[in-house]
Each structure stands twice: as C-alpha cells, then as structure tokens.
Amino acid sequence: MFPLGMTLLPGEPLNLQIFEPRYVQMLEDCTSDTGHNSFGVVLISRGRETGGGEERVDVGTLAQIEECSPRPDGRFHLTCVGTDRFRVNSWLPDDPYPQAEIELWPTTDPIASAGALNPVIARLGQLAATLDRVRGIEVGDRLTQPLEAEEPLDAKVYGTAVRLGLGPADRQKILSAPGTPARIEALSQALDDLIAVIEFSGLPAD
Known part of the structure; x- marks a missing residue:
C-alpha cells in the first residue's frame, strides 16, 4: 500500500518518484517474480506522505506499474495507471511498509439509461x-x-x-x-x- 496526498481514480495515470527505503522495498516486492506488479493507493486523511504515522482512508485504487526506471541517485521513477477500486478490510503492521487486507469493489449497478449523465x-x-x-x-x-x-x-x-x-x-x-x-x-x-x-x-x- 502507498498512502498519498491524492486520490487516484481508475484509468488515471500516476507518476511517482520512489526514494524512501520502505517503498523501495515495496517496489522490489511488487516487481519480483512472485509479485503482481501493482500496489494500492489510498488518500492520507491526516499527516504527511513521508515519515509514517499518517491516517488513511479505507477506499482506494490499485496502481498498475507500467514502467519502472532506476535513477543514478538511487531513486526510481514509476509510470502507473489506476485500475481496480478496492476497500480495506484491515490494516496490517507497517513492516517494512504499509500493508492491508483488501477486497476489490467493482460497480455492480445495472446499465444506466442513456440520459444518466x-x-x-x-x-x-x-x-x-x-x-x-x-x-x-x-x-x-x-x-x-x-x-x-x-x-x-x-x-x-x-x-x-x-x-x-x-x-x-x-x-x-x-x-x-x-x-x-x-x-x-x-x-x-x-x-x-x-x-x-x-x-x-x-x-x-x-
């Protein structure tokens, strides 16, 4: 999980600079042979993006990693896109980075009329x-x-x-x-x- 000061929406592009050690570890886990190449993005309701200890909302969006480019200074530039909406069932200890048990939350409404918009x-x-x-x-x-x-x-x-x-x-x-x-x-x-x-x-x- 990657708490941010923004709400990522499905279909939205997302560019990130990864430099905190905990998120570098998250990136390695997401892109390893056993990873799924995506992570959850949730809005920080109180606190900051760096340092930890922030409060988070419980509805977010999966970010699919499309490109990962290492930088000479040890940072990583990520190009991602929002995919599925999810709900957080429970937050797990932030060890070594924020993690949670989630369930996908697709829209199950019947097809709306042509004038819905x-x-x-x-x-x-x-x-x-x-x-x-x-x-x-x-x-x-x-x-x-x-x-x-x-x-x-x-x-x-x-x-x-x-x-x-x-x-x-x-x-x-x-x-x-x-x-x-x-x-x-x-x-x-x-x-x-x-x-x-x-x-x-x-x-x-x-």
Whole structure:
C-alpha cells in the first residue's frame, strides 16, 4: 500500500518518484517474480506522505506499474495507471511498509439509461458558460465531448473528475460512492461547488 496526498481514480495515470527505503522495498516486492506488479493507493486523511504515522482512508485504487526506471541517485521513477477500486478490510503492521487486507469493489449497478449523465452534461455546460463570462476562457463543447465516447459510465465520471483537476476530497467522494448513480450525484455536486467558487472569484471587492 502507498498512502498519498491524492486520490487516484481508475484509468488515471500516476507518476511517482520512489526514494524512501520502505517503498523501495515495496517496489522490489511488487516487481519480483512472485509479485503482481501493482500496489494500492489510498488518500492520507491526516499527516504527511513521508515519515509514517499518517491516517488513511479505507477506499482506494490499485496502481498498475507500467514502467519502472532506476535513477543514478538511487531513486526510481514509476509510470502507473489506476485500475481496480478496492476497500480495506484491515490494516496490517507497517513492516517494512504499509500493508492491508483488501477486497476489490467493482460497480455492480445495472446499465444506466442513456440520459444518466444529463445532470453532469448540464453542469459542464454551465461551467463552460461561467468560465467564459467570469474569466474570459472559451472552452466551447470541449468539456462535454469526451462524454460521447463509447466507454462505461463510471469511466466517463472518473475521466471528467481527472480532466477538471478536482481536489482530493471531491475525488474521494466520487471514488467512495457505492454505485454509479451516487457517483454521478457526487460529481454533479463537485461541479456545483466548482461553479460557485468561480462565480465568487468574479465578484467585485468591497
């Protein structure tokens, strides 16, 4: 397990610099002949990424290692991608690095209707209009175009959160939603909050 100050979402690329001895050991174990070439990423709810002793959330994403490049200074550069969502059943002693017993948590909702993403599409249109009016940024339909791709709804929700650069708290709510409808609702609320922040930033100072 690799606790980080970010929430990794399924399908999202992840680049890491590994230098702490405990995570160098984790990397060796993950990439050995008996390893599975992936590790779990969870958000740190309190504390720091280095030094240990942090508090962690219990829903995360597996990171599949795609490339591992050693550096002359002993560091390793990892290129990974988020794959499966999981829940932590129990945390094990951090010896020699964070470990946990987990279970994969796939979405089991039935296929949603074609209009399931309408709330998100409407808010993305509102976000585009707000960016144009408040900040003079013209994005046209670039925010909604990716939603036309032939891919699962969850992938579209996760992808939208990544493209918009939503913060860890919003991303964690989206990841932790029990199913697709709740995930769409969490994304819609995050978009409402983002629009409100942009609107507030455009108000004249008193």
